[in-house]
Amino acid sequence: MVDIYPAGDQALRVVFENKIDRDINARVNNLDKRIQQHELPGVKETIPAFRTLTVIYDALATDYLTLNEQIGSILSDWEQTPEKKKRIIEIPVCYDEHFGIDLIDVAKHSGMTVQEVIQLHSGRDYTIYMLGFLPGFAYLGGMDPSISMPRLRTPRSKINAGAVGIAGNQTGMYPLDSPGGWRIIGATPVKLFDAERASPFLFEAGDHIRFKPITMEDYNDIRALSAENDYQCQVLVEEDGYGNTDNE
Amino acid sequence: MGIQITSSGMHTTVQDQGRNGYQRYGFSVSGAMDSFSYRLANFLAGNTDQEAVLEMAGTGASFIFTESNTLAVTGAECCPKLDGRALKMNQPVWVEAGVELTTGVIKNGTFSYIAFAGGLHIPEVMGSQSTSTRYGVGGLYGRTLRIDDEIAFKAPLKSGQVKGLERGLSLNAPEKKEVTTIRFIMGSEPDLFSKTATETFLDTAYTVSSQSDRMGYRLKGSRIGTDQQQDSLSEGTVLGDIQIPPDGQPIVLMADRQTTGGYPVIGTITTVDIPKMVQCTPGEKVRFLPISLEEAHDLLKQQEEWFKSFEENRLSLKNGNASFKEKQSSELTVFEEWDNEKIKDIISVVDKSTLTLFTYKDDRIRIRIDKQQQVTDVMSEDAPVPETEEPSVPEQSTFTIYSNLVGLFFSRPHPDAPPFVVEGESVRADQTVARVEILNIQYDILAGTNGIIQSFFVENDQAIQYGQPLIELTVQEEA
Structure with a gap:
């Protein structure tokens, strides 16, 4: 079930079923891609979220009814040809206890060894449901529930940019220094957001994240390269459902 | 440079x-x-x-x-x-x-x-x-x-005026009313708000809070209930969204807003009225009027036409053609010049106050109200004004602190704290006697003279205007 509603006089919202769900979110992100491919006149910007796509338009170049019709036809079109490829961005993460200050607590909480937590955390791909909260902050879906752990009762006043953490059933990465109550299990040397870089952000809603465990030595090397903008994350394109792999 | x-x-x-x-x-x-x-x-x-x-x-x-x-x-x-x-x-x-x-x-x-x-x-x-x-x-x-x-400068003009605009633009300034009407598009996603909640929202004149900034303007007034039992999932925000957080007090999302938000949105301000909302100062009241998408788009097109005709006029004059017609639209803008109503307001404020003498002067106007002589002078600076002597210091040697800001007046640092000063208290010139808040920025008001606090003209948490008398002191010479 899909609905389209006006959101003010220069935006509309495509609304899917009201829950956090991988398939529903995949439809949001597919619709987002298709709208961009169609280059609909007057569309200025789209904002994908868990179960909605907000479309900002220029009311002097198009109008609500026209867009409603165009998006409606894209929706019915695409139901017949669903997206099969998935784009995976590999994020190197150092799970050393130097960074993973809460790793032992998470392991205790889940009744596992530290190694098992790292394996479970890095052994699967996560879907980026949406970006928000901070520039480049990804809401990731798909964490193994056996390593979930509630937030700290008292948030820390500063978590460093690059920190990788767990909060409840969610995992995420801090793109900027920020206060926060997440359980920190590691850190990536990669700059997740850099306003001065040609592409300030590394990934989009609908992409997938794969955490790749690295050593402290790797961390320092990559961080040095990253500071010079000489490091690029590995990007893989796979058939959805782990089909043929081919590097992009 | x-x-x-x-x-x-x-x-x-x-x-x-x-x-x-x-x-x-x-x-x-x-x-x-x-x-x-x-x-x-x-x-x-x-x-x-x-x-x-x-x-x-x-x-x-x-x-x-x-x-x-x-x-x-x-x-x-x-x-x-x-x-x-x-x-x-x-x-x-x-x-x-x-x-x-x-x-x-x-x-x-x-x-x-x-x-x-x-x-x-x-x-x-x-x-x-x-x-x-x-x-x-x-x-x-x-x-x-x-x-x-x-x-x-990136590419400054080498010389002279902008051709065609030597006289500038005299924009009509509709009076600022007691309550500013802001047109908006109702949210149409069902089940977010009850009929009663929507009616409350439309019936209430909301006051702009001083807790407003480039991210959002907070409004105070009748509480709006939301029908949602659970938190809604975050979605992309839109400029002018009117969010209703759990406390039921609306927040209007502005330029620096968060990119996504989870509070239910009761509607979104029309593009043409966002500047009107933006220019509302803390303490001002707004009421929301729902209009159709078609009307909102027509208004937007009218504004675009106005800008276009303005630009064409400018170009035609630049090319040496005659008669530059200033198009004016009462729909567009906003800013008040001094007018009789405002002067009357000041007279009535002074009349009700304990002041015996009030003078005010800026670039365009000079006002002198002397209750003892029963004389009120209002002179425009445009007319030639004979150099008048400065107002004589009243006998009892009182000193009035006037507001040099528009905002909310606070006589105490926070709601539970004791006041900065009380009547009868003696103060130093550099002592903070009150605070004014605008756009979430706090501004301390200093006594300005050594003296004794006589009376407050305004109350805690009251909206104040520029030039409004705030506190009266009896001047005491330095010991």
Whole structure:
């Protein structure tokens, strides 16, 4: 079930079923891609979220009814040809206890060894449901529930940019220094957001994240390269459902 | 070069049309809060492109020209002056290098804008020159302007006025009413608000809170219940969204808003009325009027036509054609000049107060009310004014603190704290006696003289206007 509603006089919202769900979110992100491919006149910007796509338009170049019709036809079109490829961005993460200050607590909480937590955390791909909260902050879906752990009762006043953490059933990465109550299990040397870089952000809603465990030595090397903008994350394109792999 | 800042103002930033295209990545749009005044400033300065301008809030900035250029000041009245000579708002003016432009307290609104011919030499970051102070990105070093900052012009005019605009633009200034009507589009997603909640929202005149800033304006008034049992899932935000958080007090999302939000949205302010909302000062009241999408789009087109005809007139005059017709529209803008009603208001305030003598003077007007002599003088500065003597010091040697700001008056540092001062207390000249808050920025009011607090003219948490008497003291000479 899909609905389209006006959101003010220069935006509309495509609304899917009201829950956090991988398939529903995949439809949001597919619709987002298709709208961009169609280059609909007057569309200025789209904002994908868990179960909605907000479309900002220029009311002097198009109008609500026209867009409603165009998006409606894209929706019915695409139901017949669903997206099969998935784009995976590999994020190197150092799970050393130097960074993973809460790793032992998470392991205790889940009744596992530290190694098992790292394996479970890095052994699967996560879907980026949406970006928000901070520039480049990804809401990731798909964490193994056996390593979930509630937030700290008292948030820390500063978590460093690059920190990788767990909060409840969610995992995420801090793109900027920020206060926060997440359980920190590691850190990536990669700059997740850099306003001065040609592409300030590394990934989009609908992409997938794969955490790749690295050593402290790797961390320092990559961080040095990253500071010079000489490091690029590995990007893989796979058939959805782990089909043929081919590097992009 | 360009300009060198001599006074920073309260919150002066470089802004343009905003950092569009990055909301999907979690990066706020920013850009000029009052997009109408922003665009007007650029038009008046002769810019066809949307160049970056200075945006000022609360009190304006001042600066020296290190290179000659043309500028225009728009938005809320900020009393601009060139080397002390008053300059009209909404008028382009050629300024020689070495001259200082000063601005003062921003009145009858919240934001003022200064555009320069050819724009400012500020690098684009992520496609925009706008300042995002939250992330330290864009503008000048990602922050508000400070004293001694220098900004170069990008392509200044080599000489002369903007052709066709020598007389500037006299915009009709509809009176600011007791309650400003803001037109909006009702949210149409079902089940978010009950009929009663919607009725409450439409029936209430909401007061703009001082807890308002470039991210959002908080409103105070009747509480609106939401029907949602659970938190709703975050979704992309839209400029002008009216969110209803759990406390039922609306928040209007502005230029620096978070990119996504989870509070239910009862509606979204129309594009043409966002500048009107932006220019509402703390304490002002607004009421929301729902209109159709078609009406909203028509209004937007009318505004576009107005800008186009304005530009065509300018071009035709530039080409030597006759008769520049100033098109004026009462729909568009906003800012009040001195008028009889306002003067009457002042007289009635003074009349009800314990003041026996009140004088006020700015670039355009001089007011003197003497209750003992039963004389009220109001003189326009446009007319030749004989040099009058300064008002004589009243016998009892009282001193009145007048507000030099528009905002909310606080007699105590926070609601539970004791007041800064009480009646009968003796104070030093540099002592804080009250606080005024605007745009979430607090401004301490100092006694200004050694003396004894006689009386307060305003109450805690009351909205105050520029020039309003606040506190009366009995002057005591230094011991």
